[in-house]
Amino acid sequence: MWRPPQRIKWLPKPGTWPSAEVAAKSRLFSPVQVGPVSLAQRTWIPAMVPWRATDEGFVTEDNIEWYARFATGRPGAIVVEATGIRDVPSGPLLRIGDDRFIPGLKRMTDAVREASGGETKVFIQLIDFLSIRRRPDPVKFIERFLMITDRYREALGMPGASDDAVRAKILTMPDAEVDAILTPRDLESLRSGFRERVTDVHMPHIRELPQVLPGLFAAAGRRAREAGFDGIELHYAHAYTIASFLSKLNTREDGYGGAIENRVRLPIEVYREVRKAVGNDYPLGCRFLADEIIEGGNTVEDAKVIGVEFARAGMDFISLSRGGKFDDAKQPKVGEAAYPYTGRSGYECMPQYISDDFGPFGRNIAAGVEIRKAIRAAGFKTPVVLAGGVHGFEQAEALLAEDKADIIGFARQGLADPDWFLKVKLGRGEEVIVCEYTNYCEALDAHHQQVTCQLWDRKQLDEPGIRKTHDGKRRLTPPAWQRG
Numbered sequence: 001m002w003r004p005p006q007r008i009k010w011l012p013k014p015g016t017w018p019s020a021e022v023a024a025k026s027r028l029f030s031p032v033q034v035g036p037v038s039l040a041q042r043t044w045i046p047a048m049v050p051w052r053a054t055d056e057g058f059v060t061e062d063n064i065e066w067y068a069r070f071a072t073g074r075p076g077a078i079v080v081e082a083t084g085i086r087d088v089p090s091g092p093l094l095r096i097g098d099d100r101f102i103p104g105l106k107r108m109t110d111a112v113r114e115a116s117g118g119e120t121k122v123f124i125q126l127i128d129f130l131s132i133r134r135r136p137d138p139v140k141f142i143e144r145f146l147m148i149t150d151r152y153r154e155a156l157g158m159p160g161a162s163d164d165a166v167r168a169k170i171l172t173m174p175d176a177e178v179d180a181i182l183t184p185r186d187l188e189s190l191r192s193g194f195r196e197r198v199t200d201v202h203m204p205h206i207r208e209l210p211q212v213l214p215g216l217f218a219a220a221g222r223r224a225r226e227a228g229f230d231g232i233e234l235h236y237a238h239a240y241t242i243a244s245f246l247s248k249l250n251t252r253e254d255g256y257g258g259a260i261e262n263r264v265r266l267p268i269e270v271y272r273e274v275r276k277a278v279g280n281d282y283p284l285g286c287r288f289l290a291d292e293i294i295e296g297g298n299t300v301e302d303a304k305v306i307g308v309e310f311a312r313a314g315m316d317f318i319s320l321s322r323g324g325k326f327d328d329a330k331q332p333k334v335g336e337a338a339y340p341y342t343g344r345s346g347y348e349c350m351p352q353y354i355s356d357d358f359g360p361f362g363r364n365i366a367a368g369v370e371i372r373k374a375i376r377a378a379g380f381k382t383p384v385v386l387a388g389g390v391h392g393f394e395q396a397e398a399l400l401a402e403d404k405a406d407i408i409g410f411a412r413q414g415l416a417d418p419d420w421f422l423k424v425k426l427g428r429g430e431e432v433i434v435c436e437y438t439n440y441c442e443a444l445d446a447h448h449q450q451v452t453c454q455l456w457d458r459k460q461l462d463e464p465g466i467r468k469t470h471d472g473k474r475r476l477t478p479p480a481w482q483r484g
Contacts, residue, residue, distance in 0.1 A: 001439070001446075002330070002347045004356035011353070012361070012436060014392030017429025027400035028393065029425050032076070032407060034383055035283040035316030037230055039076035040119050042400060042407045043421050044385050045414045046287070046319065047079040047125040047233065049093065050451045051444075052476075057084065057095025059104030062450070062467055062476055064111045067122070069477040071115035073418040074425075076407070078112060078120055079233050079319075082127040082240075085220040091448065096126065096220045102227045109228035124224045125287065126217060126274075127235035128242065130196035130206075133189075135332045141190050142170050146182075155181050192331055192338050198244040199251055209241065210256050210266050214273035221274040221284070231283030231316070234271060238324035238349070239340035242267050243289060246306060248298050249327070260302060264309045271313055285317035286310060287385075290367035293323040293345035300367045304374035311380035319385035319409065320371060322364040324349035339446050350412075351389065352439040360437050361389035369404045385409050391435050393424050415441055416453050419481040431481075450476060 023029050029041045052062040070078050084090050087097030095101055105124075112122040136145065148163040156169055170178060179187055188195070201207040217234065224232050236242045244250060245266045250257040256266050267286070275284055288306060292298045298306075303320075310318055328343030341349055351360035365386055372384040387409025390396050396408040413420060416435035423431050433455050440454040450469045456478035461468070467476045 001342050001352075001442075002328075002344045003352075003354055004347070006356040007354050008356060008359070009353060010355055010359045010361070010437070012391050012434050014429075014432065014434055015394035017424060017432070018393050018397075018427065020425070020427030023393070023425050023427060026393075026397050028397050028408065032383060034077075034121075034231065034285070034407075036281045037121060037283045039121055039407070040074075041076040041421070041425075043075040043077075043396075044319075044387070044407045044409045045070055045075050045078045046321075046385075046387055046409045046411045047081050047235075048411055048415065048441075048451065049081045049445060051092050051448055052450060053092045053094045055089070055092055057090065057093060057097075058101060059094065059108050063094070063104075064108050065467055065477055067108055068111040068115040070414065070418045071112040071120045071122075072480075073414075073421045073423075074116050074119045075410070075414065075421045076121065077230075078122050080108070080122060080124045080229070082125045082235050083220075085126050085128050085216045090129075096124070096223050096227075097216070099223060102223050105224075105227035105229075109230075113228075121230040122228075123231040123233050123283070124227075124229045125233045125235050126220050126224070127240055128213060128216065129240045130198070130244075131194075132196070132326075132337050133194045134337045135191065135193040135334050136189075137334055138190060139171065142167055145189070146170070146186060151183070152181065192329075195326060195338065198241065199249075199257065201252060201254065207254075209245075210254070210269070213241070213266065214270050217270045218273040218277040222277045225278050225282060231285070232274065232278065233317075233319060234267075234274065234284070234286040236267055236286045236288040237321045238289070239326045242270065246288065246298065247292060248302060249294075249296055260305055264306055268309065268313045271310070271315060275314070283316045285315045285319065285382075287319040287321055289324075290320045290322050290364055290371055291348070292325055293348045294325050294327040294343075297325070297327070300370050303367065304371050307371040307375050307384075308378045308380070311375045311378065311382040315382060317383045317385060317407070318371075318375070320364060320368045320387070322348050322367065322388065341442065341446065350439060350442050351437070352442075353437040361391070362395070364388035365399065365404070372405065383407055387411060389437065393429060412437065412441060415451075416455050418478065423481070428483075433478075450474075452476060453478070 032042045083094040083096045148166045323345035325345040326340045329338045330342035368386040383406035385407040386405035391413040399405045413435045417433035444451045457474040
């Protein structure tokens with residue numbers, strides 16, 4: 001992963017923990033309305049992919065235990081990981097592209113309610129993503145997959161040559177010469193692996209995305225409600241399909257790209273179709289980027305316009321993230337796929353303790369505050385979820401008290417200690433396991449390994465009945481909090 005050149009090492013500073021009396025009077029532990037649903041407190045666990053589903057996308061006992069363990073801490077809401085709306089193979093990621101997935105998802109929502117005593121609301125994040133392939137072996141790519149055109153024949157001085165002759169010539173060339181000859185897309189496919197873009201309108205299935213996606217999302221929304229979720233978060237962030245439509249890099253000329261009013265068109269059409277499917281009495285919002293952090297991409301100014309349009313459309317909440325794009329991702333090794341959290345935009349999404357003068361805590365807050373101000377100035381009261389390195393009560397409470405946010409997200413801190421919320425509420429914050437922001441969890445995610453936290457995953461491994469990782473070396477959930 002990209003690191004700031006300053007390489008300053010930071011330690012988390014959660015500040016003073018409140019007494020139970022102070023916590024009871026705080027904004028953080030006060031109710032908040034999200035559309036038709038009331039959260040018992042203004043705490044929110046954003047979606048995190050733990051790699052626990054089956055390869056067919058079904059819920060496993062590991063998934064159920066994972067979310068039930070978060071629920072024991074009784075946060076206001078938990079957002080279940082990005083769940084695919086298509087019924088296509090996607091590895092051990094949850095899917096909701098067919099009714100056969102509903103029973104497993106229903107077991108999971110039931111488990112969250114039971115573990116939280118009905119206090120925690122459980123949302124699901126719905127996602128669509130385009131195809132991305134692993135970086136190929138260079139010889140195999142040139143021999144089998146490189147499309148030979150007259151452009152290449154002319155560049156090599158081989159007019160009329162056969163495809164095989166051109167391929168053979170390219171194979172003899174030094175890398176620098178190959179890089180100079182290939183088109184940008186062919187070069188990307190060779191050096192990083194082929195990746196579809198929403199601008200690839202020469203491909204029928206890409207051209208037809210605006211006609212296909214609203215129905216797919218709507219069908220997934222109907223299933224989510226049937227499975228017992230309390231609400232839906234549409235995934236409009238990072239490197240995925242809808243985020244790519246929102247991006248300033250989207251130059252489609254069919255009314256769905258170019259000007260910002262065209263780029264928000266499909267996301268709003270998706271929202272409206274899902275709204276029809278789930279009804280007006282059901283929470284429906286989205287997560288999108290406050291800043292893409294890539295050259296030529298959306299900035300905070302673009303995000304302010306997008307946020308206002310989403311509020312105008314009627315979304316019940318807006319959750320803000322940052323970066324996490326393919327555009328500046330590190331070149332993967334041969335046989336691996338590009339990972340959208342390895343460049344600068346990825347670092348801004350999940351900054352770690354090695355940082356710059358600003359540090360890893362709260363890097364998205366200033367942008368989030370500006371977007372919320374724009375939404376309020378336009379006359380909308382849409383709740384805004386802010387997240388990004390918040391790990392202490394004082395930090396969270398200040399954001400709420402200063403009217404900079406409506407709900408606070410705790411992702412990595414929630415992973416480090418799912419009991420954070422209950423401990424702090426009961427006046428026992430000194431018992432919190434504070435995240436160190438080493439991004440141990442992110443490294444596991446990058447390699448599609450079951451995500452855990454180094455602060456607890458090797459503790460009490462002899463505890464009877466615990467579930468462990470495939471290699472048996474780590475526990476899958478933290479030990480229960482011994483309240484004493």
